Amino acid sequence: MIGSVRTVLGDVAPDRLGVTYLHEHLIIDSVLVAETMPHIHLPDPEEATDELRRCRSVGVGTVVDTMPAGSGRSVERLADASRRSGVHIIASTGMHTAKYYGDVAWANTEDAEQLAQRFIADIQVGIDRYDYVGSSVDRTDFRAGIIKAATFTAPDPQRDRRVFEAAVIASQRTGAPILTHCEAGRGASDQIELLGRLRMPYDRVVISHTDKIDDYSYHRDLLETGVYLEYDQALRTSDEEDSPTARLASAMIEEGYRSQLMLGTDGARRSLWSSLGGHPGLAWLASGFRRTMHRYGVSDSDQYALFVENPRRFLTFGSTEESGVV
Amino acid sequence: MELGTYDVVVVGSGAAGSSAAIASARLGASTLLVEKLPFLGGNSTAVLDTFYGFFTPGDRPLKVVGGIGDDVVSGLESSGGVLRRPNTYGAGTGITYVAEHLKVVWETMVIASTCDVLLHAFVQDVTVRNGRISDLTIATKAGLGRVSARMVVDASGDADVCHHAGFGYELAGSHDPAQTLTTTFRMANVDNQRRAQISKDDLHALMAGAADSGMYDLARREGSDHATPIPFTTATVMTRVDQVEQRDGRLINATDPGLLTRAEMEGRRQALEFARFLVDRVPGYENASLVALSSQIGLRETRRVYGDYRMTRDDVLSARQFDDQIGLCGAPIEDHHGGEGTGTTWEYLPEGETVGIPLGSLIVRDSVNTFVAGRCFSASHDAQASIRSMAQCMAMGQAVGTAAAIAARGTGEARDVDRSELLSRLALAGAILSIDEARLA
Numbered sequence: 001m002i003g004s005v006r007t008v009l010g011d012v013a014p015d016r017l018g019v020t021y022l023h024e025h026l027i028i029d030s031v032l033v034a035e036t037m038p039h040i041h042l043p044d045p046e047e048a049t050d051e052l053r054r055c056r057s058v059g060v061g062t063v064v065d066t067m068p069a070g071s072g073r074s075v076e077r078l079a080d081a082s083r084r085s086g087v088h089i090i091a092s093t094g095m096h097t098a099k100y101y102g103d104v105a106w107a108n109t110e111d112a113e114q115l116a117q118r119f120i121a122d123i124q125v126g127i128d129r130y131d132y133v134g135s136s137v138d139r140t141d142f143r144a145g146i147i148k149a150a151t152f153t154a155p156d157p158q159r160d161r162r163v164f165e166a167a168v169i170a171s172q173r174t175g176a177p178i179l180t181h182c183e184a185g186r187g188a189s190d191q192i193e194l195l196g197r198l199r200m201p202y203d204r205v206v207i208s209h210t211d212k213i214d215d216y217s218y219h220r221d222l223l224e225t226g227v228y229l230e231y232d233q234a235l236r237t238s239d240e241e242d243s244p245t246a247r248l249a250s251a252m253i254e255e256g257y258r259s260q261l262m263l264g265t266d267g268a269r270r271s272l273w274s275s276l277g278g279h280p281g282l283a284w285l286a287s288g289f290r291r292t293m294h295r296y297g298v299s300d301s302d303q304y305a306l307f308v309e310n311p312r313r314f315l316t317f318g319s320t321e322e323s324g325v326v
Numbered sequence: 327m328e329l330g331t332y333d334v335v336v337v338g339s340g341a342a343g344s345s346a347a348i349a350s351a352r353l354g355a356s357t358l359l360v361e362k363l364p365f366l367g368g369n370s371t372a373v374l375d376t377f378y379g380f381f382t383p384g385d386r387p388l389k390v391v392g393g394i395g396d397d398v399v400s401g402l403e404s405s406g407g408v409l410r411r412p413n414t415y416g417a418g419t420g421i422t423y424v425a426e427h428l429k430v431v432w433e434t435m436v437i438a439s440t441c442d443v444l445l446h447a448f449v450q451d452v453t454v455r456n457g458r459i460s461d462l463t464i465a466t467k468a469g470l471g472r473v474s475a476r477m478v479v480d481a482s483g484d485a486d487v488c489h490h491a492g493f494g495y496e497l498a499g500s501h502d503p504a505q506t507l508t509t510t511f512r513m514a515n516v517d518n519q520r521r522a523q524i525s526k527d528d529l530h531a532l533m534a535g536a537a538d539s540g541m542y543d544l545a546r547r548e549g550s551d552h553a554t555p556i557p558f559t560t561a562t563v564m565t566r567v568d569q570v571e572q573r574d575g576r577l578i579n580a581t582d583p584g585l586l587t588r589a590e591m592e593g594r595r596q597a598l599e600f601a602r603f604l605v606d607r608v609p610g611y612e613n614a615s616l617v618a619l620s621s622q623i624g625l626r627e628t629r630r631v632y633g634d635y636r637m638t639r640d641d642v643l644s645a646r647q648f649d650d651q652i653g654l655c656g657a658p659i660e661d662h663h664g665g666e667g668t669g670t671t672w673e674y675l676p677e678g679e680t681v682g683i684p685l686g687s688l689i690v691r692d693s694v695n696t697f698v699a700g701r702c703f704s705a706s707h708d709a710q711a712s713i714r715s716m717a718q719c720m721a722m723g724q725a726v727g728t729a730a731a732i733a734a735r736g737t738g739e740a741r742d743v744d745r746s747e748l749l750s751r752l753a754l755a756g757a758i759l760s761i762d763e764a765r766l767a
Contacts, residue, residue, distance in 0.1 A: 059753025
């Protein structure tokens with residue numbers, strides 16, 4: 001496994017990934033989401049296939065689906081969409097913010113080691129057909145290739161510690177990288193500090209959504225630690241002429257952080273999918289936003305780093321260790 | 327005389343070669359662009375003034391070339407403007423520009439890419455060992471010079487590099503009729519509005535009448551003229567010079583020095599005769615004058631190199647797609663017949679379809695480190711007649727320039743270029759690689 005990338009349909013050589021979107025939502029389906037967040041309810045693999053095909057036509061080779069364990073993930077539908085679209089999909093394990101779980105008992109009660117066992121099984125054996133919310137567990141052959149850990153705007157030290165420690169244990173035992181969710185783009189410094197205390201190597205961590213914060217010193221401080229940052233707010237404005245995300249990316253590249261930046265759409269909202277009649281479509285990131293970044297001085301080589309080289313390096317499974325967690 | 331050592335040497339600075347050099351240098355490869363004329367652009371500046379191939383023909387045109395081609399068009403738009411005009415022969419929307427502006431646009435883009443350039447520089451010989459070109463001998467004003475290369479792009483149009491290297495090619499005319507040659511010319515002080523009142527067919531009828539009268543020596547009765555971004559001027563594609571002869575029992579074409587010399591003179595003679603006809607007989611030209619001849623006679627095909635893959639007529643007409651395609655072409659097979667006929671024939675792809683241009687047709691079969699791009703790429707006569715448009719030449723050039731830069735950093739072998747890296751880099755540089763992408767736009 002070391003040296004490969006784990007997609008839902010199997011392990012692939014890193015140089016097969018091509019243009020990679022790092023923070024995507026192709027399938028989101030749970031009773032809770034359907035009732036409380038219908039604007040991000042994405043149950044249909046056919047629609048996902050259609051949207052992915054559009055991405056593929058502009059050169060996208062791989063997407064990372066970032067619904068982790070028990071939060072509305074459906075690995076069979078991801079595998080189906082990947083097979084039909086020809087786009088590699090990397091599935092996630094780990095945990096999202098509390099609002100996706102409601103009263104799911106294990107999510108609220110299990111300790112770090114117990115959670116880690118779920119994550120490790122997702123990565124090494126196969127993701128449960130019922131996503132750990134059914135009455136039994138039935139593992140498929142489709143495995144996770146990345147571990148998600150999320151924090152909310154209001155800190156919950158006990159939960160955050162539990163989830164992040166589980167993520168680090170799973171990463172260190174499997175070699176899988178960690179992707180975090182920063183609610184509203186904030187809290188990244190606390191996440192990094194916590195991961196540091198857990199002795200997680202920063203170059204195996206990507207922090208998502210930080211481009212919601214337009215304070216360049218915040219970004220500079222995060223990047224100085226050695227973590228990757230993932231920018232994914234470009235579709236929200238989809239303005240080819242004026243883009244805070246493109247301006248930010250250009251500035252951070254200018255300051256020498258090119259090898260630590262990656263891109264995604266965070267395209268969970270149905271209103272963003274062109275296959276659902278929305279705008280501008282997930283394909284826009286590699287077409288329209290690519291042009292926008294070019295206008296902001298981000299060269300073809302820079303874009304190759306952000307879209308191909310950095311994801312390839314980051315998503316490749318690293319060495320494992322059995323100890324080192326405090 | 328030593329002219330330096332480069333990762334990538336591109337020979338010929340036409341639409342293919344300039345695009346190749348820009349793509350290579352943009353990727354950080356040390357790159358030299360070698361041009362025999364005193365300016366860049368090849369046919370795009372020396373002979374023509376319209377890019378075809380950006381759009382598919384038909385009622386719902388799709389834009390099928392992007393990347394460096396887009397940069398060229400936007401450079402032209404900001405320097406003198408372009409005229410987008412539907413092609414009355416059905417080749418798809420053409421983008422007509424001012425060729426003198428394009429010379430500077432190419433120079434600006436090449437300089438910005440940090441590519442080195444030699445003008446007035448004509449390749450005379452190459453050193454080959456085991457299929458690898460190690461250096462090229464170049465005639466310059468100061469005598470013969472030598473340049474060392476890790477990777478070579480033959481974008482010379484006439485496949486001069488492959489000719490000197492002994493790599494296999496087909497001499498146009500040896501199997502199928504060769505495309506004829508055309509000296510273009512421009513007319514000033516044309517009353518364009520008055521000219522627009524007669525149709526293409528009316529013009530052809532006037533040509534036929536003039537030729538039949540015995541008062542005008544017109545080699546062709548189907549030539550065309552078109553408006554340009556400059557008011558009261560037109561440019562023409564009218565003259566027609568055959569290029570194939572048998573001499574001493576063997577076939578020669580426009581790569582023969584004597585034949586080429588005679589063709590240049592014949593093209594200019596014809597141009598003046600067509601201009602005389604226009605002024606005498608065509609509405610709108612009453613007060614017009616010929617103001618410019620093409621810098622050299624326009625060559626459509628002379629040598630077609632054998633690549634790893636050779637594109638065929640069936641590929642084009644069936645709109646075949648390839649796993650390693652680096653660009654698209656929707657243009658019909660446009661055959662300018664030689665010999666007895668005076669006509670040009672057009673055969674179309676299915677409406678809204680395109681054929682892919684595979685990387686294999688750009689890798690020189692007999693070499694390990696040479697790519698080919700532009701009108702001398704690996705194709706049959708028919709396939710080349712579709713894919714030789716300048717927009718496709720730019721797409722081919724961008725692809726091989728990118729591939730050569732990747733190879734120079736790697737093993738130095740054309741066939742070792744990672745296809746996934748090449749296609750990702752091309753996509754991120756704005757190249758259009760699939761018809762689905764064109765339809766999405």
